[in-house]
Amino acid sequence: MGKKVLVVDDDPDVRLFNVTVLEENGYTPLVATNGEEGKNLAKHEKPDLVILDVLMPRESGIRLYRELKTDKNLKHIPIIMLSGIAEKSFLRSQKVLAEFGDAPVPEPEAYLEKPVDAEELAATIKKIIG
Amino acid sequence: MKIKKLLFVTKFEELGFDALQSLLSLREAGLEHVVFVNIIERERVAMRRGTGYSKEAEIRLRETANIRFIDWAENLFEQGMEVGAYIVVGNLVGEVIKAAQKEEADLIVVGRSQKGVIEQLYAGSDITELLHRTSKPVLVYKYLSESSFALEKPFESPLLATDWSPASLRAIDFLKELKGIIQKIHVVHVVDQKQLSGSAMAIQKTRKKIRAKLDEICQTFEAEGISASPHVYVGDPEQEIEKAARECQATLIVMGSSGKANWVERWLGSTPRNIAEKSDFPTLLIPPIKL
Numbered sequence A: 001m002g003k004k005v006l007v008v009d010d011d012p013d014v015r016l017f018n019v020t021v022l023e024e025n026g027y028t029p030l031v032a033t034n035g036e037e038g039k040n041l042a043k044h045e046k047p048d049l050v051i052l053d054v055l056m057p058r059e060s061g062i063r064l065y066r067e068l069k070t071d072k073n074l075k076h077i078p079i080i081m082l083s084g085i086a087e088k089s090f091l092r093s094q095k096v097l098a099e100f101g102d103a104p105v106p107e108p109e110a111y112l113e114k115p116v117d118a119e120e121l122a123a124t125i126k127k128i129i130g
Numbered sequence B: 001m002k003i004k005k006l007l008f009v010t011k012f013e014e015l016g017f018d019a020l021q022s023l024l025s026l027r028e029a030g031l032e033h034v035v036f037v038n039i040i041e042r043e044r045v046a047m048r049r050g051t052g053y054s055k056e057a058e059i060r061l062r063e064t065a066n067i068r069f070i071d072w073a074e075n076l077f078e079q080g081m082e083v084g085a086y087i088v089v090g091n092l093v094g095e096v097i098k099a100a101q102k103e104e105a106d107l108i109v110v111g112r113s114q115k116g117v118i119e120q121l122y123a124g125s126d127i128t129e130l131l132h133r134t135s136k137p138v139l140v141y142k143y144l145s146e147s148s149f150a151l152e153k154p155f156e157s158p159l160l161a162t163d164w165s166p167a168s169l170r171a172i173d174f175l176k177e178l179k180g181i182i183q184k185i186h187v188v189h190v191v192d193q194k195q196l197s198g199s200a201m202a203i204q205k206t207r208k209k210i211r212a213k214l215d216e217i218c219q220t221f222e223a224e225g226i227s228a229s230p231h232v233y234v235g236d237p238e239q240e241i242e243k244a245a246r247e248c249q250a251t252l253i254v255m256g257s258s259g260k261a262n263w264v265e266r267w268l269g270s271t272p273r274n275i276a277e278k279s280d281f282p283t284l285l286i287p288p289i290k291l
Helices: A012-024 A035-045 A061-069 A087-099 A118-129 B017-029 B055-077 B091-103 B118-125 B126-133 B166-176 B200-223 B237-247 B262-268 B271-278
Strands: A003-008 A028-032 A048-053 A079-081 A111-113 B006-011 B033-041 B080-092 B105-113 B138-141 B156-160 B185-189 B227-234 B251-258 B282-287
Touching: A003 A012, A003 A035, A012 A028, A012 A118, A012 B118, A028 A035, A028 A061, A028 A111, A028 B080, A028 B185, A035 A048, A035 A061, A048 A061, A061 A079, A061 A087, A061 B080, A061 B251, A061 B282, A087 B055, A111 A118, A111 B262, B006 B091, B006 B262, B017 B055, B017 B105, B017 B138, B017 B200, B033 B055, B055 B080, B118 B166, B126 B271, B156 B166, B156 B237, B166 B200, B166 B251, B166 B282, B185 B200, B185 B237, B200 B227, B227 B237, B237 B251, B237 B271, B251 B271, B271 B282
Parallel strands: A003 A028, A003 A048, A048 A079, A079 A111, B006 B033, B006 B105, B033 B080, B105 B138, B156 B185, B156 B251, B185 B227, B251 B282
Antiparallel strands: B138 B282
């Protein structure tokens, strides 16, 4: 079985695209449709990598990212942010939350702005988890 | 009834980011999370003939909404807010209610219905249907451009129109939670002229009784540190509430919504619905608790 990669995205087309890229490259995909589901799956499955969207129902990727990166059991899991939200806005929001008293978090291992092509996604995953 | 999460329902031609920005004063009263909802109504993606629908039209509408939401979300994320979004094809009211339940939203914000009078009579008003199907407060927001009021702080000076119904009493609890952002509340009751019969003494007695009830409500607000003043008006409720809002320079009209059956409201109308649809002021409607 290949390394487990958790895809958290509310858009079914994006999920399908990510899952296809993962399977074609020998990884085992896990899928969540919002931040809350993603958090539960990450806790139970301890994936090797998370591919995370930002703008989603229930809980955004901004919050889930913080939760993963501040959880002592999960913070080692690398995260690729894959979103239409600009990297600059993502980083600024994390900075603002830290200024409001939340714990500071490191930058993600990679930030890809949608849309992304299959080769670029596969290469980014490979670079991070092999 | 703290407003931590609001659902911002938009059909872009009705509500824009300027409207949303003006609601961000609610952050001082606990707002943390904004969820954008865009419902693509089925008829907008239906084929001209047959029963199918155009996937291409759906994609175009979805992505148009997505582009707007990304722009808005970036702005709010950068202010430290939590943001979510729904873009779905379906029935407007049904999908809004589903999203409100899923998100456990505390307030639903919608634009004024754009349907004409005849269309509303036959098809019903989205606002009326929404109020009948949800127990969540609904804020009917207006175009900023067509309004002559400064809506930078819509909750600064609300006018609470009360008819003593359970829903309007619920509105008191709702407004108490906004004490951090309300400067002054005007509490109004409109007396039907028919109630004012008999001698001058009898009429003044009625006024005094109503005034005492309004004073009680004002004291409830004052106990929370919110300045409040009572006002008695006489005449047609719809006209008088609008007049009171102007005279008090209110920024918002707040009312309990009627418990009348949907069809009764459709054919006979109701004061909250009519004000929500026609008033120049944003209108916050608090439904009774659904049992």
